[in-house]
Amino acid sequence: MSFVSRKPFKPRAATPGRKINFRPRIGIRLWLTLLFLLITALAGVTAYAIVSPRLENTLRQASEASFSQVGIGFEDLVKSNPDLPPSRIEAYAVSRGVQWGIVRQDGEVLAGDPGDFSPAVVNGALSSGQPRQALEPIDSGFRRGQVLATYSAPINVPGETRTAVVFTKYITESDVENVQAAVSGINRVVALAGLLALLIAGAAGYAVADQISRRVSRLGVAAQRLAAGNFDERINTRVGDEVGDLGNTFNSMAASLKGAFRQIEQEKERGQAILDGMTDAVIGVDKDLNATFVNPRARELLETSDHAFHRRLEEILAKTQFEGALTAPEVHAGGQIFEVRTAPLEEGALAILRDVTEERQVERAKAGFIANASHELKTPLFALSGYLEILEDEEDEDVRRAFLQDMKAQTQRLQNLAKTLLDLSRLDANAVTFMSEYVDLEELLYEVRAMFHYANRQINVEAQENLPSVKTDPIQLQRVLSILLDNAIKYSPGDTPIVLRLFEQGDTIIIQVIDQGCGIPEQDIPYIFNRFYRAEGSSRADGTGLGLALAQEISHHIGVEILVESKPGEGSSFSVVWSSKSS
Numbered sequence: 001m002s003f004v005s006r007k008p009f010k011p012r013a014a015t016p017g018r019k020i021n022f023r024p025r026i027g028i029r030l031w032l033t034l035l036f037l038l039i040t041a042l043a044g045v046t047a048y049a050i051v052s053p054r055l056e057n058t059l060r061q062a063s064e065a066s067f068s069q070v071g072i073g074f075e076d077l078v079k080s081n082p083d084l085p086p087s088r089i090e091a092y093a094v095s096r097g098v099q100w101g102i103v104r105q106d107g108e109v110l111a112g113d114p115g116d117f118s119p120a121v122v123n124g125a126l127s128s129g130q131p132r133q134a135l136e137p138i139d140s141g142f143r144r145g146q147v148l149a150t151y152s153a154p155i156n157v158p159g160e161t162r163t164a165v166v167f168t169k170y171i172t173e174s175d176v177e178n179v180q181a182a183v184s185g186i187n188r189v190v191a192l193a194g195l196l197a198l199l200i201a202g203a204a205g206y207a208v209a210d211q212i213s214r215r216v217s218r219l220g221v222a223a224q225r226l227a228a229g230n231f232d233e234r235i236n237t238r239v240g241d242e243v244g245d246l247g248n249t250f251n252s253m254a255a256s257l258k259g260a261f262r263q264i265e266q267e268k269e270r271g272q273a274i275l276d277g278m279t280d281a282v283i284g285v286d287k288d289l290n291a292t293f294v295n296p297r298a299r300e301l302l303e304t305s306d307h308a309f310h311r312r313l314e315e316i317l318a319k320t321q322f323e324g325a326l327t328a329p330e331v332h333a334g335g336q337i338f339e340v341r342t343a344p345l346e347e348g349a350l351a352i353l354r355d356v357t358e359e360r361q362v363e364r365a366k367a368g369f370i371a372n373a374s375h376e377l378k379t380p381l382f383a384l385s386g387y388l389e390i391l392e393d394e395e396d397e398d399v400r401r402a403f404l405q406d407m408k409a410q411t412q413r414l415q416n417l418a419k420t421l422l423d424l425s426r427l428d429a430n431a432v433t434f435m436s437e438y439v440d441l442e443e444l445l446y447e448v449r450a451m452f453h454y455a456n457r458q459i460n461v462e463a464q465e466n467l468p469s470v471k472t473d474p475i476q477l478q479r480v481l482s483i484l485l486d487n488a489i490k491y492s493p494g495d496t497p498i499v500l501r502l503f504e505q506g507d508t509i510i511i512q513v514i515d516q517g518c519g520i521p522e523q524d525i526p527y528i529f530n531r532f533y534r535a536e537g538s539s540r541a542d543g544t545g546l547g548l549a550l551a552q553e554i555s556h557h558i559g560v561e562i563l564v565e566s567k568p569g570e571g572s573s574f575s576v577v578w579s580s581k582s583s
C-alpha cells in the first residue's frame with residue numbers, strides 16, 4: 001500500500017474524552033435526603049427516649065401531687081372554719097375523691113372510714129401538732145404497684161384528747177393507666193410531630209441536596225465543555241461556600257488553560273507556517289506508516305509521484321524506526337531527485353525530502369564543462385606539440401613558416417579559449433563587477449566594427465538617427481557584440497556583407513547582427529546557447545561552442561535579451577534587445 005492510496009492526511013481532531021453523563025443523578029439527592037431523615041429520626045428517638053420516662057414520672061408525680069392538694073385545701077378550710085363539723089369534712093373528702101376518718105392516737109376510728117392509713121403519719125401529726133403526709137408504695141399483695149397516700153392533721157373533738165383527721169387514698173393502677181393514657185396521647189402527638197419533622201427534614205434534605213447536586217453537576221458540565229475545548233466556559237460563583245470556591249478555582253484554571261492553549265495554538269501556527277512555507281517536503285508517519293502530517297510540498301509530491309517512489313520512501317521510513325535517523329541515498333520521483341533525511345519519532349518517523357535535482361544538474365554540468373574544457377584545451381596543445389616535433393627536423397623554410405603560421409593560429413585559439421573559460425568561471429562565481437552608464441549605441445557599433453578590421457570583411461552599420469543613450473555596461477556589451485560578430489564572420493562566406501543594425505521598435509531598442517551565412521538548423525536553435533554546443537555542420541568553422549553561452553550569461557547581467565532568427569542556407573540574425581528604453 002502506498003502513501004497516495006491512503007486517505008489524504010487530515011489533522012486529527014482533538015480526541016474527545018469519554019462522554020461523561022453529568023445529568024443530575026439521584027445519587028447525592030437520595031443519600032443526602034436519607035441522611036437528613038436518619039439524623040432527624042435519631043434525634044427524635046433520642047429525645048423521646050430521654051423525655052418519655054421523665055414525662056411519665058412527672059405525670060405520676062402530678063397524680064400524687066393532686067393528693068397533696070387535698071391536705072392543703074383542708075388546712076385552708078380549717079383556717080376559715082376552726083370548728084369544722086364531721087359532715088363538712090366528709091363532704092370535703094367526697095368532693096376530693098379520698099377516704100376520711102377521725103382517729104385517736106391509739107388508732108381507734110371515731111368518725112368516718114379512713115380505710116388503710118399509715119399510723120406513723122397520724123402519730124407524727126399528733127406528736128408534732130402539725131399536719132403530716134406520706135406516700136408508701138405497696139410492694140406485695142393485690143395492691144402491689146399502688147401507692148398508699150396518707151394525710152393527717154390534729155383536730156379537736158369534744159371529749160377526746162389527741163385526735164387527728166385522716167385522709168387516705170390508694171393511688172391505683174387506674175391512676176397509673178390514666179397517666180399512661182396521657183402518655184400515649186402525648187406519644188401520638190410526638191409520633192405525628194416526628195412524622196411531620198421527618199417530612200420537613202426529608203424535603204429540606206432533598207432541597208439542600210438538590211441545590212448542591214445542581215451546582216456540582218453544573219461544575220461537571222463546565223468541566224466537560226472545557227475538556228471539549230470551550231475555554232470560555234465559566235462558573236457562576238455568587239455563593240461563597242466550598243462549591244463556590246471550587247467554581248472560582250475552576251474559573252482560574254479555565255483562564256490559565258485558555259492562555260496556555262492560545263500560546264500552544266500560536267506555536268502550532270508558527271510551526272505550521274514554517275512547514276507550509278518550506279520548499280522541502282516534510283512527511284510524518286505513525287508506526288504503521290500511515291501519514292500523520294504532510295506539508296503542502298509533500299502532499300504535491302506524493303500525489304504526483306509513482307508507486308515505486310512511495311515504496312522506496314516507506315522502506316526508508318520503516319528502516320528509520322528500527323535503525324534511527326539516517327540520510328538515505330537519492331530517491332528519484334519522475335524527473336526529480338530528492339535527498340531524504342529521516343528521524344525516528346516516538347511512535348513513527350519523520351522524513352524531510354530536499355529537491356536536489358538542480359544541484360545535481362549543476363554538478364553534472366560542471367563535471368561536463370570541465371571534461372569539455374580539458375578536451376578543448378588538449379586539442380590545440382597536442383597540435384602545438386606535434387608541430388614542434390615536426391619543426392625540429394624540418395629544414396624547408398617555407399614549410400617551417402607555414403607550420404609557424406598554424407602554430408600561431410592554435411596559440412590564438414588557446415588564448416581565446418582560456419579567456420572565454422576564465423570569463424565564464426568568473427561570471428559563475430559572481431566575481432565580475434558590472435558598470436552602469438549611459439552609452440551611445442551607434443558609437444559603440446562603430447567601435448566594434450573597428451575591432452574586426454583585421455578580418456577584412458564588409459561590415460555595414462545601419463543606425464536609426466537620434467536614438468537615446470541606454471544605461472548599460474559598455475565593455476560587457478562590446479564583448480557580447482564581438483561574440484555575435486565573430487560568429488557572423490565565421491559562419492558566412494567571405495564575400496557576403498554583415499550588417500550591424502540599430503533601431504527602435506515600440507518600447508524596445510534593438511541591435512541586430514545579420515549575416516547571409518549557413519544559418520542554423522531549426523532543431524539546433526534551442527541548444528546553441530548551451531555550453532560547448534555546436535550546431536550540425538559548424539565544424540567547418542573554428543569554434544568551441546562557448547561564445548553564445550558566454551554572451552547569454554553576460555546578457556542576464558546587463559539586462560538585455562538575445563534573440564535568434566535563422567534559416568539554413570539563408571543566414572542568421574541575432575538581436576540584442578532592451579525591453580524598455582529607460583533601462
Ligand code: ADP
Nearest residue numbers: 487488491528534535538543544545546547548
Ligand atoms: P562556436 O565557438 O562554435 O562558434 P558559439 O557558442 O559561438 O560557439 O556558437 C554555438 C553554435 O551556434 C555554433 O557552433 C554554430 O553552430 C551556431 N552559430 C552561432 N552563430 C552562428 C551564425 N551566425 N551562423 C550560423 N551558425 C551559428
